[in-house]
Every structure is written in structure tokens, then in C-alpha cells.
Amino acid sequence: MNAFDEDEDRYSGSLDWALWRRIVARARPYRTSIAQLVGAGLVVAAIDATLPALSGRLIDEALRAGWSRTLTWFSLAYFASFVVIGAAVVWFIVLAGRIATGLAHDFRRDGFARMQTLSFSFFDARPVGWLVSRLMGDVGKVAGLMPWFFVDLVWGGSLLLFSVAMMLWLDVGLALWVLSIVPPLVLLSVVFQRKLLASSREVRRTNSRITAAYAEAIAGVRTTRALHRESAALEEFQDETGAMLQHSVRRALQSALYLPLVISIGSVGVGLALWRGGLRVDDGLSLGTLVAFMQYAALFYQPIRELAQRFTELQSAQAAAERIQTLLDTQPQVRDSPAVLAALAQPSAEGEAIDGGKPTIETIRFEDVGFAYVPGEPVLRDVNFTVRAGQTIALVGPTGGGKSTIVSLLARFYEPQQGAIRLDGVDHRERSLHWLQSNLGVVLQSPHLFSGTVEDNIRYGRLEATDAEVRDAARRVGAHAMIEGLAEGYATAVGEGGGKLSTGQRQLISLARAVLADPQIFIMDEATSSLDTETEAQVQAGVEAALQGRIAFVIAHRLSTIRRADLILVIDQGRIVERGTHAELIALRGRYAELQAQSQAATTVDAALREEAG
Ligand SMILES: Nc1ncnc2c1ncn2[C@@H]1O[C@H](COP(=O)(O)OP(=O)(O)OP(=O)(O)O)[C@@H](O)[C@H]1O
Ligand SMILES: [Mg+2]
Structure with a gap:
């Protein structure tokens, strides 16, 4: 009770x-x-x-x-x-x-x-x-x-x-x-x-x-x-x-x-x-x-x-x-503004998004963003950064720092209480919620699958995709071999919430789903954290290819995508404490260099254990 x-x-x-x-x-x-x-x-x-x-x-x-x-x-x-x-x-x-x-x-x-x-x-x-x-x-x-x-x-x-x-x-x-x-x-x-x-x-x-x-x-x-x-x-x-x-x-x-x-x-x-x-x-x-x-x-x-x-x-x-x-x-707290609803009611012209705005996203800018889940307990403070199309931005930092919160704000699951998030200069609250969210590909740490087959679950990314496209998406993220290895391949039932698969298998499937959707913004929040280092390395190439030409937000502890990211933000207690490329941050010998050293040690131990076991 x-x-x-x-x-x-x-x-x-x-x-x-x-x-x-x-x-x-x-x-x-x-x-x-x-x-x-x-x-x-x-x-x-x-x-x-x-x-x-x-x-x-x-x-x-x-x-x-x-x-x-x-x-x-x-x-x-x-x-x-x-x-x-x-x-x-x-x-x-x-x-x-x-x-x-x-x-x-x-x-x-x-x-x-x-x-x-x-x-x-x-x-x-x-x-x-x-x-x-x-x-x-x-x-x-x-x-x-x-x-x-x-x-x-x-x-x-x-x-x-x-x-x-x-x-x-x-x-x-x-x-x-x-x-x-x-x-x-x-x-x-x-x-x-x-x-x-x-x-x-x-x-x-x-x-x-x-x-x-x-x-x-x-x-x-x-x-x-x-x-x-x-x-x-x-x-x-x-x-x-x-x-x-x-x-x-x-x-x-x-x-x-x-x-x-x-x-x-x-x-x-x-x-x-x-x-x-x-x-x-x-x-x-x-x-x-x-x-x-x-x-x-x-x-x-x-x-x-x-x-x-x-x-x-x-x-x-x-x-x-x-x-x-x-x-x-109950009215949803996050909802389309009256202006957006009015725009949605109008037929949109050629080359316009459903809300009459620009269909493509060239830049995303966080301007002095502040946020609290519970009033009076700020989780993010003064977050400022800009990403452009084609760039990968990596968020790193200790647990509870606010990394997932940043991407939740971008996805407009919540709205910032201070500052604004601008898409090509337009406050994202002035765009249609549906338009924004249909341009996002999100893969979470413990992704949710729906009851149905593996194939159904990948196809949720884009319902009209052909079988070949579904398989191609799976191949691109390195999930194909794993899926073929399941009892009934693509026709395997995943169980309620994907419960019949391991977390790592669910992550691979939802990566394929996100890639199939072909979104403008790709968000990976610890998306490969449950994969072993070997599988992760295989997925790596596919993921990097998938991120090409998009705006990508990557939150991860080990993924080497981070090293190649155009911008790395170190988030601690709701603030950006360091920013730069991998090389710049290593040279800084600050928090990032410290985190990197720790993670390298962990990877070495992991590899050693693996060798011993094999
Ligand atoms: N739904 C929620 N309601 C209230 N507080 C929350 C909620 N989600 C997260 N928080 C709090 O916000 C802070 C930031 O959480 P967040 O999930 O963004 O951290 P994170 O950097 O992603 O951590 P991790 O690396 O563990 O995933 C934490 O203190 C957490 O307790
Ligand atoms: Mg998180």
C-alpha cells in the first residue's frame, strides 16, 4: 500500500x-x-x-x-x-x-x-x-x-x-x-x-x-x-x-x-x-x-x-x-501555444514545416537555460552552447550532473524556466511540438520496446519502411548479426516492454529504429552503455555513419565517438564546467582529463578480465 x-x-x-x-x-x-x-x-x-x-x-x-x-x-x-x-x-x-x-x-x-x-x-x-x-x-x-x-x-x-x-x-x-x-x-x-x-x-x-x-x-x-x-x-x-x-x-x-x-x-x-x-x-x-x-x-x-x-x-x-x-x-504543461495551433490549422506551403516554420534545423542554441524539476531546487543553471547541423556534441560528467535533463529540455519533454532554446533563432516554444519531436531520434539507456516482433519495433521508426530498409538500418548500427542470431530472427517476439531481450539487445534495436526514422537531431543517452566493449566497438562505426550530417547529442562514458565530437561539454551540478574538443580538454588537464584517465583504467581492467576469461 x-x-x-x-x-x-x-x-x-x-x-x-x-x-x-x-x-x-x-x-x-x-x-x-x-x-x-x-x-x-x-x-x-x-x-x-x-x-x-x-x-x-x-x-x-x-x-x-x-x-x-x-x-x-x-x-x-x-x-x-x-x-x-x-x-x-x-x-x-x-x-x-x-x-x-x-x-x-x-x-x-x-x-x-x-x-x-x-x-x-x-x-x-x-x-x-x-x-x-x-x-x-x-x-x-x-x-x-x-x-x-x-x-x-x-x-x-x-x-x-x-x-x-x-x-x-x-x-x-x-x-x-x-x-x-x-x-x-x-x-x-x-x-x-x-x-x-x-x-x-x-x-x-x-x-x-x-x-x-x-x-x-x-x-x-x-x-x-x-x-x-x-x-x-x-x-x-x-x-x-x-x-x-x-x-x-x-x-x-x-x-x-x-x-x-x-x-x-x-x-x-x-x-x-x-x-x-x-x-x-x-x-x-x-x-x-x-x-x-x-x-x-x-x-x-x-x-x-x-x-x-x-x-x-x-x-x-x-x-x-x-x-x-x-x-x-488536466491540461498538459508542455503544449502548443495558441499561435502555433493557429498556424497548424492553416495548410502549410511547399518547403514549410507543418507549423509554417522552417523545416530544417541548422543551429540549436541554448541561451542561459535554467531548469528545476521541483521548484526551488535548480538542476541546470546558465547553460549556454550552440551546435550546428553536422556536428556532434558530447555531454560528459558525473552522475546526477544534469546531462539527461539537457536533452529532455531539447526534446521539450520539459520546458526551461529561465532562458530559451533557439532553433535557428526561434524559441522552440514557438514551434509545433509534434514537428520538433518527429525530427528527433532518441535512444535511451533503458530503451522501451513494444510487444511485437523485432521487425515491428524497428519499423516504428518509420512505418512505411520496406523490409529491406528495416534490415539495412539494422546493419548500419551493427544489430543485424545479433538479430539473425535470435530464435526467430526478425520475427522474434520481444515480450512486454522488450522484457525477453537483454538491455544491450534492446539498445541495438532502438538504435536501428532511430536510424530508420532518419531524424534531423539524434540523441543518444547512454545508448550503448549495456553493450560489452567488443560489441560497442562494432556498433561504433555504424553509429558514426548514422550521425553524419545530423545534429547529434551523445551522452556516454566510454564511447569513443566522444573523442571525435566537435564539442564536448563537461556537466557538473547543473553547470557547464569545461568545454572544448577532446584534444583541448586533455591539454587543459582539468575535469575531463581526470574522467578520461578513470575511464581508461576501467577499460584496461575490463579488457584484462576478458582476456583472462577467454
Ligand atoms: N523526473 C525528475 N524529477 C525530479 N528530479 C529529477 C528528475 N529527473 C532527474 N532529476 C534530478 O535532476 C538531477 C540531474 O539528473 P540527470 O538525470 O539530468 O543527471 P545525469 O547527468 O543524466 O546523470 P546520469 O549520468 O546518472 O544519467 C539529479 O539530481 C536528479 O536527481
Ligand atoms: Mg542520465
């Missing part, structure tokens, strides 16, 4: 009508189904409310005239009513299912689409796995509740109204006696529904803690045994299961108590009707009316119980609805 689950099912004392109005507004595409649901609810309520009166008339008629034709009609009407109610219930279930699945689908689709547009900063604050399972759970809860809320609101509400009207019509005095049970019924139902909700929540919470404890105990079973912690682990587990038992028993007791209690109140109503009505039978109150009132009294608790239950559910689902709505309302 993590901090994000703390507000699970948060019970809010009051209903946020504005929020629910917006959620209900999303059900608009299903208005025909909802109208049918409401119609069916009204019909069932009307029948439910007339049946007691009908029974009364039946009795009076039978007493007056014995078995007659009228009586046969009454019985038929009685029978028909039950057929209609049965059919309506089936129809309720079908319609409610249709609305719930439709709504859930829409919420998930919109939520997914929204998540795709959100900036990285949004996900920094929230784990993705949590977000996804949250979205699924929340949507299921809210969408499942909506149709039944409509049903019960219409059915329960109108049944109450109709019954009260019928009773008042039949006999005002008796009606007031029977209605005296309504306030205690409402009170009891509201109190119990809240209690039930709270105890179900406890059961669920304990349950998820038990699941987590189970998972942790099994995942860590080796460690537990090695440390002789079995008995402690068992004790902790027993505490949780003990709590679970307690909560479950409490919940069972509460739900066992509720129904008999409301039914008893109903019986009090029946008793009241019998007593006050019975006294008046001699004064001319018909037996049928008496029976009708007794039935109304017994009928009341049902709609009240349902309504109380739905409103409590609505309150408990409010947190879920709020989270869905918040996600749908």
Missing part, C-alpha cells in the same frame, strides 16, 4: 452536485437508453403502487358479489402486472449494462487519450502503474453506479410518491398513521448504509494489505529464510488476517441486522394500519381498503432502502469521480 491509496473511497459528507452534473453530462450519448430506463422505472413504480389498491378492490368486490366477471378481469390484471414487472426488470438489467459499459468505455478512452498528451512532469509526481489501475478502478465504480442510480431514483422516488398519493386518495386519516413510519425508516436506512459502507471499506483495505503482505512474503521468501524471519513474518500476517476476520464479522452482523430492523418498522406500519383501520371497519371502512393500507405499509421500506443505498454509494464514489474528472481536465 502506498501513500496514493490513502484516500481510497474517501467518504464525503456532502454531495458535490456540480461534479456529478458534469459526470452525468457524459452520459448524453446514452440518452435513449436512459430515457427507456426512466420510462421502465416509472411503469414498474406505477404498477407497484397500484397493486395494493387493486388487491383492496378485489377483496371488496369478492365480498360484495362473490365470484364474478369483474373479478376475473381483476385477476387477469394482477397476473399481467407481474409479467410486465418481470419483463421490465430484465430490460433494466440489459439497459443498465449497456449504459455502464458504454460510459466506462468513454471514460477510459478519454482518460487514455488525455494521459498520452500529458507532460512528463505530470507522471513524475504519480507512478504510472498506480495511475492506470486507479483509472480502471475509478471508472468501473462510477460507470457501474450511474445507471442504477437513475433506476432507483426514478423507481424509488416515484413509487414513494405514487403510494403516498394512493393512500391519501383512499383515506387521509389512515394514510397519516401509516406515513408516521417513514421518518424512522429513513433515519435507520441512512445510518445503516453509512455503517455498512464504512465496514466494507475496512474489509477491502485489510484485504489489500493482506494481498500485499502475501506478495511481499513470497517475493522475499529467500531473504526471510536466510534471516530466520519466518516466525516474525507469520506473526505479522496473523495480525492482518485477525483484523480481517474482525471487520468481516462486523460487516456480516450489520447487514444481518439491517433488514430485520427495517422489516420490523414496516410491520409496525402494518400493525398501525390494522389497529386504526380495524377500529373503523364497523364505521364503514371497507375490508379491502384496510388490506391495501397494510400492504402499503409493508412496501415502504424497499424504495427507502434502495434510495439510501444509492446516495451513500454516490457519496463514496465521489472521490473516484473527482479523480476521473481531474484527469480529464
Whole structure:
């Protein structure tokens, strides 16, 4: 359980009508189904409310005239009513299912689409796995509740109204006696529904803690045994299961108590009707009316119980609805400016990019760039440099210095808080995000592959590429031999996230993917860090060829591309501390020379070990 689950099912004392109005507004595409649901609810309520009166008339008629034709009609009407109610219930279930699945689908689709547009900063604050399972759970809860809320609101509400009207019509005095049970019924139902909700929540919470404890105990079973912690682990587990038992028993007791209690109140109503009505039978109150009132009294608790239950559910689902709505309302922090959006709406001329700007990138300039992921904790300060087309720029420096952050800013995953990044003099925030990102080829240290084959994954770089082009790209980065060596070559499935391949294999495939895309800017962030020195050397030539004519950003510890880079920036604690070519920096005998000496030592040791092993 993590901090994000703390507000699970948060019970809010009051209903946020504005929020629910917006959620209900999303059900608009299903208005025909909802109208049918409401119609069916009204019909069932009307029948439910007339049946007691009908029974009364039946009795009076039978007493007056014995078995007659009228009586046969009454019985038929009685029978028909039950057929209609049965059919309506089936129809309720079908319609409610249709609305719930439709709504859930829409919420998930919109939520997914929204998540795709959100900036990285949004996900920094929230784990993705949590977000996804949250979205699924929340949507299921809210969408499942909506149709039944409509049903019960219409059915329960109108049944109450109709019954009260019928009773008042039949006999005002008796009606007031029977209605005296309504306030205690409402009170009891509201109190119990809240209690039930709270105890179900406890059961669920304990349950998820038990699941987590189970998972942790099994995942860590080796460690537990090695440390002789079995008995402690068992004790902790027993505490949780003990709590679970307690909560479950409490919940069972509460739900066992509720129904008999409301039914008893109903019986009090029946008793009241019998007593006050019975006294008046001699004064001319018909037996049928008496029976009708007794039935109304017994009928009341049902709609009240349902309504109380739905409103409590609505309150408990409010947190879920709020989270869905918040996600749908969240605007990505990094997005196209209004000017860019306007330009995108215009057809672009020949020789123009989609946003009407220059299609090629000749220079990239970082001007006094400053950035912080968390306000007040700057990660980059006063970063200034310029690269031109055809040049390779290498970023080196200690871990956490800010190298990846620089390329994230260039890719506009984040935007700088100070200074600007200019593409041929134009602030990159004045260009289209899509245009910029489609001109980037990015290979990361732990690259992500999508489920599918190796070939599919390379082709993501450029969907219309031919098989020959895919293989050519693989050859150029030295990945071809590795791929051919896989069980099914290019048709090998890579597994979810590329999990069936090693990190080094994933790096080679994503290099091929980036090369195939033929981007203007190539970014390699530790792209070959998981390759052994031998493979890296093979990849080297291909990578260098791939970088020809482009602007390349290379972050690496060992790659000798760095030595041939046109500009090397040494980044430490968010600042550029040294800059120049390899020769210049070595001559400087500063940080770079130091890093170089360390890495050379490491490579020598690596080679020596290899020799020994071979
Ligand atoms: N998403 C993030 N949210 C908050 N802080 C971050 C985030 N990403 C990086 N940082 C912080 O920013 C600083 C710079 O990180 P960055 O990843 O740019 O370093 P780096 O030079 O690429 O390091 P490495 O060589 O280890 O990859 C670090 O202190 C890191 O903790
Ligand atoms: Mg990094």
C-alpha cells in the first residue's frame, strides 16, 4: 500500500452536485437508453403502487358479489402486472449494462487519450502503474453506479410518491398513521448504509494489505529464510488476517441486522394500519381498503432502502469521480501555444514545416537555460552552447550532473524556466511540438520496446519502411548479426516492454529504429552503455555513419565517438564546467582529463578480465 491509496473511497459528507452534473453530462450519448430506463422505472413504480389498491378492490368486490366477471378481469390484471414487472426488470438489467459499459468505455478512452498528451512532469509526481489501475478502478465504480442510480431514483422516488398519493386518495386519516413510519425508516436506512459502507471499506483495505503482505512474503521468501524471519513474518500476517476476520464479522452482523430492523418498522406500519383501520371497519371502512393500507405499509421500506443505498454509494464514489474528472481536465504543461495551433490549422506551403516554420534545423542554441524539476531546487543553471547541423556534441560528467535533463529540455519533454532554446533563432516554444519531436531520434539507456516482433519495433521508426530498409538500418548500427542470431530472427517476439531481450539487445534495436526514422537531431543517452566493449566497438562505426550530417547529442562514458565530437561539454551540478574538443580538454588537464584517465583504467581492467576469461 502506498501513500496514493490513502484516500481510497474517501467518504464525503456532502454531495458535490456540480461534479456529478458534469459526470452525468457524459452520459448524453446514452440518452435513449436512459430515457427507456426512466420510462421502465416509472411503469414498474406505477404498477407497484397500484397493486395494493387493486388487491383492496378485489377483496371488496369478492365480498360484495362473490365470484364474478369483474373479478376475473381483476385477476387477469394482477397476473399481467407481474409479467410486465418481470419483463421490465430484465430490460433494466440489459439497459443498465449497456449504459455502464458504454460510459466506462468513454471514460477510459478519454482518460487514455488525455494521459498520452500529458507532460512528463505530470507522471513524475504519480507512478504510472498506480495511475492506470486507479483509472480502471475509478471508472468501473462510477460507470457501474450511474445507471442504477437513475433506476432507483426514478423507481424509488416515484413509487414513494405514487403510494403516498394512493393512500391519501383512499383515506387521509389512515394514510397519516401509516406515513408516521417513514421518518424512522429513513433515519435507520441512512445510518445503516453509512455503517455498512464504512465496514466494507475496512474489509477491502485489510484485504489489500493482506494481498500485499502475501506478495511481499513470497517475493522475499529467500531473504526471510536466510534471516530466520519466518516466525516474525507469520506473526505479522496473523495480525492482518485477525483484523480481517474482525471487520468481516462486523460487516456480516450489520447487514444481518439491517433488514430485520427495517422489516420490523414496516410491520409496525402494518400493525398501525390494522389497529386504526380495524377500529373503523364497523364505521364503514371497507375490508379491502384496510388490506391495501397494510400492504402499503409493508412496501415502504424497499424504495427507502434502495434510495439510501444509492446516495451513500454516490457519496463514496465521489472521490473516484473527482479523480476521473481531474484527469480529464488536466491540461498538459508542455503544449502548443495558441499561435502555433493557429498556424497548424492553416495548410502549410511547399518547403514549410507543418507549423509554417522552417523545416530544417541548422543551429540549436541554448541561451542561459535554467531548469528545476521541483521548484526551488535548480538542476541546470546558465547553460549556454550552440551546435550546428553536422556536428556532434558530447555531454560528459558525473552522475546526477544534469546531462539527461539537457536533452529532455531539447526534446521539450520539459520546458526551461529561465532562458530559451533557439532553433535557428526561434524559441522552440514557438514551434509545433509534434514537428520538433518527429525530427528527433532518441535512444535511451533503458530503451522501451513494444510487444511485437523485432521487425515491428524497428519499423516504428518509420512505418512505411520496406523490409529491406528495416534490415539495412539494422546493419548500419551493427544489430543485424545479433538479430539473425535470435530464435526467430526478425520475427522474434520481444515480450512486454522488450522484457525477453537483454538491455544491450534492446539498445541495438532502438538504435536501428532511430536510424530508420532518419531524424534531423539524434540523441543518444547512454545508448550503448549495456553493450560489452567488443560489441560497442562494432556498433561504433555504424553509429558514426548514422550521425553524419545530423545534429547529434551523445551522452556516454566510454564511447569513443566522444573523442571525435566537435564539442564536448563537461556537466557538473547543473553547470557547464569545461568545454572544448577532446584534444583541448586533455591539454587543459582539468575535469575531463581526470574522467578520461578513470575511464581508461576501467577499460584496461575490463579488457584484462576478458582476456583472462577467454
Ligand atoms: N523526473 C525528475 N524529477 C525530479 N528530479 C529529477 C528528475 N529527473 C532527474 N532529476 C534530478 O535532476 C538531477 C540531474 O539528473 P540527470 O538525470 O539530468 O543527471 P545525469 O547527468 O543524466 O546523470 P546520469 O549520468 O546518472 O544519467 C539529479 O539530481 C536528479 O536527481
Ligand atoms: Mg542520465
